[in-house]
Amino acid sequence: MNEIGEVSGQSSRRTIDIVHASLTRRRQAEKRFRLYGLASIVLGLCFVALLFGSIIARGYTAFQQTFIGLDVYFDPELIDPEGRRDPATLMEGDYDRLLKNTLSSMFPDVTARQEKRALYRLLSSAASYDLRDQVLANPELIGKSARVWVPADDDVDMLVKGQLQRTGAEGERRIKDYQVAWIDKLAGEGRIKKSFNAAFFTSGDSREPELAGIWGAVTGSLFTLLVTLSLSLPIGMAAAIYLEEFAPRNRWIDLIEVNINNLAAVPSIVFGLLGLAVFINFFGLPRSSPLVGGLVLSLMTLPVIIIAGRSALKAVPPSVREAALGVGASPMQTVFHHVLPLAIPGMMTGAIIGMARALGESAPLLMIGMVAFIVDIPRSVLEPATVLPVQIYLWADSPERAFVERTSAAIIVLLVFLILMNGLAVYIRKRFERRW
Structure with a gap:
């Protein structure tokens, strides 16, 4: 009888040991599974954060636009030769010539035709329209000089934001050395600033990046x-x-x-x-x-x-x-x-x-x-x-x-x-x- 009891007790202990070992293995496997799941979630969140971070890093600068300050003389001969302040006449004024005259007076050393064209390209093609809108809103500007802020060209905007190279082979850059020098001069005189790009939210599409909106x-x-x-x-x-x-x-x-x-x-x-x-x-x-x-x-x-x-x-x-x-x-x-x-x-x-x-x-x-x-x-x-x-x-x-x-x-x-x-x-x- 005693021998049978001892055998039965040993068998029970072996069964319990087997069950405990099995439970330990299952708990360890469950713990590893949870760790694998947690690692997968963390890895996925890292990829999402990397994606969002790269998009934000590339796109947040678009919410600002570079503007150039010019002291423009609103010459009546160019925008209102008849002096009647007629809106129809003011709409047809030569505002592009006003901007060119202003830039030429600011950089008198620029005389070559190619350099003049490069100088005028510092401004956006919409600068003359902004000037026209200001005159239509306030005709009292005619015959006076005033500082106006007009949008810069997209290449100037990219250079000011640090997204275009200033150095390197000049033939491989969109901005020439003399254009960089002009931009630096304008910046040194406090004529370049970055402001909120409202046009990005209020304008339609355009071939010109600085004018394009959503x-x-x-x-x-x-x-x-x-x-x-x-x-x-x-x-x-x-x-x-x-x-x-x-x-x-x-x-x-x-x-x-x-x-x-x-x-x-x-x-x-x-x-x-x-x-x-x-x-x-x-x-x-x-x-x-x-x-x-x-x-x-x-x-x-x-x-x-x-x-x-x-x-x-x-x-x-x-x-x-x-x-x-x-x-x-x-x-x-x-x-x-x-x-x-x-x-x-x-x-x-x-x-x-x-x-x-x-x-x-x-x-x-x-x-x-x-x-x-x-x-x-x-x-x-x-x-x-x-x-x-x-x-x-x-x-x-x-x-x-x-x-x-x-x-x-x-x-x-x-x-x-x-x-x-x-x-x-x-x-x-x-x-x-x-x-x-």
């Missing part, structure tokens, strides 16, 4: 998203409600559900080809317009909104429906008076995420012509326009060095919009979500 693209994006939201939100919510609450269960409904799920994974450029073939070639809608862009993006976001809407409706407990039906409510009243109010936060979250995806799309809009160079600000959904992602694509393909910083600055603006929209979706979900 307002035209932002307006086009707003019009396009307005069309997208007006179509996809009501249609998507109605489809989700019908499929989840009222549709009979048969093969046709199953086929529709499979196709909706498949459409959510279709590459966005396919929707652009569809919009080109149907909306432009077949229906004849205006090319490059926010109306066509909104229709294409509506087709792209509809599956996302429908799937998110159905998920939100499924999350409502069946007891809510049963209670409403139990007190005599009709199926329609049950859905619209009880189920839908509880599902609205989740449905709106899905709609906002769909709109954020539409805001960042460029491939389908390239197919319908929204890649065109458009200077004017669109005033309706029927006028030609572009959108912010396409504007970024156009600037990224430009050879001028100044467009590099404007490309990164436009990306920063786009990321801010996307973060705000996703933040709004998170807030709505947290604020109105019901947990069951």
